[in-house]
Amino acid sequence: MAATTLDLRDVPPADRHPKIHDTFESLASGETLELVNDHDPKPLFYEMQAEVDSFDAEGYEVERRGPGEFVAQLPKK
Structure with a gap:
């Protein structure tokens, strides 16, 4: 299963969810957003x-994974 990684730690909070949704939308079925x-x-x-x-x-x-580091896998159907 292919994965696209998006590191949000340096992205301003107001910009995070739009960036996540845009990136997730660009994935093909069966891919994962990390x-x-x-x-x-x-x-x-x-x-x-x-x-x-x-x-x-x-x-x-x-x-x-540590203080201030969480890694989430968001798979696309």
Whole structure:
């Protein structure tokens, strides 16, 4: 499964969700968006689950790799 990585730690908070949605939309079915973030992106999970039909919520995973580093996998159906 192909993955596209998006490191959001240096992106201003107001620009993060539009960038995430644009990048996710550009993925092909079966690909995954890997997000590197400075906090747990749980609110994003709920947003994607409610608003994006092609988001595979069952395949979502998040891992805390250290202080200020969370890596989430957002697969596309």
